[in-house]
Amino acid sequence: MSGRTAPLAGRVALVTGGGSGLGRAVTGALLADGSRVVITGRNEAALKETAAHFGAQVSYRVCDVSRADDVGELAAGLAGEEISILVNNAGIAGPVAPLTEITPQEWDEVFDVNVRGVFLMCRAFLPAMTGRGAGDVINIASVSGKRPLLRRTPYCASKMAVIGLTATLAGEVGPLGVTVNSLSPGPVSGPRMERNFRLEAERTGSSYAQAEQEFVGRSALGRMVTEDEVGEAVTAMLRMRGLCGADIDLSAGMVAR
Incomplete structure (x- = not known):
């Protein structure tokens, strides 16, 4: 039986890449449903401004999700919080060029943030969720992981990796009461x-x-689609109690055609 907690009011969510863009929109949607939110990212100024904008129910921690030490320090610093929602939103677009003109360093940077970051965050925060027998993880993927996007091979490959990670991880922790799903926005x-x-x-x-x-x-x-629509989709997925191991398109019909 799933240990999913509903509704969202009173829960604590952790949103990576929360200082701007989709992360900020997701934060606003979670707040509107009564959750308290911790946002993380590399840009302290953006995090501070976002936290101030939303008020006392949002706090922030600086963290580079691609760095194991940073994630370890983040987990230790939040040990007193019952993080029951993890939204892995942090990501970078990477280079726009033919594959043969992309350097190994550029390729690695995209995978370090977009895939390694999801791995490290799940590795750090899942044990507490599985220990309680309840929790939800939503990984932000992309429709670009499922259709060609020319001159964007690192980004597309990384987002397909996130979808694969999600499906397998759901099978591992679903029996322990934790749901794992991915949301694939189209162009925002x-x-x-x-x-x-x-x-x-x-x-x-x-x-x-x-x-x-x-x-x-x-x-x-x-x-x-809009940033606010992505935020609303995250909270809608969290309210869908039977959702586990799914990848949801939010693309205004981009994939369907």
Whole structure:
């Protein structure tokens, strides 16, 4: 029997990469459902600003999830907290180039953050969850792990690795009362995609508007998803008590087409 706790009110969540973007949106959604949140990341200024924005129910810790020592110190520092929700959101986009022009260092950096970081965080925080027989892990993957995205091989490969990690880990800890799932957002509107559209327009000699339309026209809804929609999806998954070992697309129909 699953030890999942519902509803979310009163629980403590740990969100990596929580200082901005999707991590900040996930934090806001968890707070709205009554959870207390600890955010982590490498940028202390961003973490501090986000914590101040949300108020007393959010605290922060500086941590590079790709570094085992950092994660160990984070776990030790939070030993007094009953972390029952772990959202592995930290990730980097990596280089935009053909595979043959990507350096081993660039490849390793993407995998260190996007995959090793998930491994280290789960390794550090799962024992307490399995010991209590309750807890939830959500790993943020991407639809780019499941469809071609040219000149982005390290990122795509790393996100497919996260999906594989999720499925196997769910089988290991599900019998112990802990659920593990992944959420695969499609392109999310915001500064990162705006940069991508500018670069694509320059590369093809088209306008920004043409580059954007060419991209979003591939989705069933003809648009990108928003950061707030990703945050809402995380809390919706946490309320789905039978969900375990699943990968959920949130792509406005990008994968379906």
